[in-house]
Amino acid sequence: MSIMIAINADRINSLDLSPVRTVIEKWLAAGAIAQNEQQLQFEIEYPREELDPREISEIPEVRLWFIRLDACYPWLPFLLDWKAGELARYAAMLVPHQFHRTQGIQYNPEALEMFLM
Template sequence: MAVVQIPVSRGVIDSLDLSPVRAVLVPSAAPPPDLVVQFAIDYPRDPSDPRELSEVPEVRLWFIRLDAHYPWLPLFLDWQEELARYVAMLVPHQFSPQDGIQFNPEALDIFIMGKVFYLYHWLERQGQERQGKLQHMTEVLGYQLDAGLFQLLAAGTPGKM
């Protein structure tokens, strides 16, 4: 497993600069399957600002741009440390110190299904296993995928209709 930590500063975020990511990942090329990505976010805020990073609009906008350029990135994140934070940057949620992140259920459904549809075919093009990897990734977010979904996706794969 190759763990890569990508530094993300306030300047990078404020300018929507993806160059720290491009230094490690090429948007059009598949990374090595054993790559694990972590982000070291340095975004200083006023000490009286109670918001989590995922509640700061500038930070969320940077992650939205990142996801648009690297839609396969969730597969390569450190699922124990990074996946929930990454999703929180993209999906409406509430945060409480007692309960942690509580995603808007409908927004999470839409996000997960969009990723599953995209990543299923992306993994297929890479010649990688799909169902187990996608089920595991979504389970980390507390989401269960029915095996029948993968049968539908396989039946609808170009060249198999």
């Protein structure tokens, strides 16, 4: 069963990680990190103008929030629900990339290598 963490524009703009901290700190205190492998999903609500063509991972404020999250919990990919696409979205938040209409997301190879290391 996945755990959904809702993140809104106020939390993103203030770099507030408390919704994630609440969940993770509870797991850490109970020693239950390993039992929650691949259980975490994010529901991101960030307002965009109707004609804004950017993907959520192309919005600097959202990416900055995820960079801060990664700085606090560099092992977070262990908890992300990979089957739901959370790892790919998480990588897109941290690794420079471009979107192509036919080929999809194209990560910067060197940056992707650093992310994986």
